[in-house]
Amino acid sequence: MDKESTTTYQQAKAFKSKNPFIIAFMQPSYVSAPFNLSIASKFARKYFLENDGNLVLRVPGSGSWSVKCTIGTANAKVGSGWKAFVFENKLKVGDVCVFEVLKGQLFVDVIIFRAAGNTLVHDIDIVDVGNH
Known part of the structure; x- marks a missing residue:
């Protein structure tokens, strides 16, 4: 990990929420072939098993994407x-x-x-969880 990536990761680690969340540092296999995001199976079992692992990823201000999470013994893959x-x-x-x-x-x-420039894709709005 280079200095810039470390700074980016530290910014992400500073994220706070009352909702459960997980942080993922983008690896080559996540952003190129085979295009599989790997996350902890414990987290996925607890939060992604509803609706058979079908999720909608939303980037506020950018849109939403339907994805499928499959859970294995060692890890889960999106x-x-x-x-x-x-x-x-x-x-x-x-x-x-x-x-x-x-x-x-x-x-x-x-x-x-x-990682490049350490800028957010969007501003984080504080939203009342009850409004979702």
């Missing part, structure tokens, strides 16, 4: 639909994504921290 999410959000190695699970919803809000 595969189907992930490639479109990567391309349309121009994710690169070193970017860091925070996946915030909205309670009682299929929606996962994604906050993207860019």
Whole structure:
């Protein structure tokens, strides 16, 4: 990890929410072939099993993408639909994504921290969780 990526990761780690979330540092296999995001199976089992792992990733101000999470013994993979999410959000190695699970919803809000320039894709709005 280079200094810029470390700074980006630290910014993502500073993210706070009352909702459960997980931080993912974009690796080569996440943003190019085979285009599979790997996350902890414990987190996926707890939050993504409803609706058979069918989720909607939302980037506020940019849109939403349907994805499928499959859960294995060691980890979970977000595969189907992930490639479109990567391309349309121009994710690169070193970017860091925070996946915030909205309670009682299929929606996962994604906050993207860019490695280059350390700028957010969008501003984080403080939203009352009850309004989702």
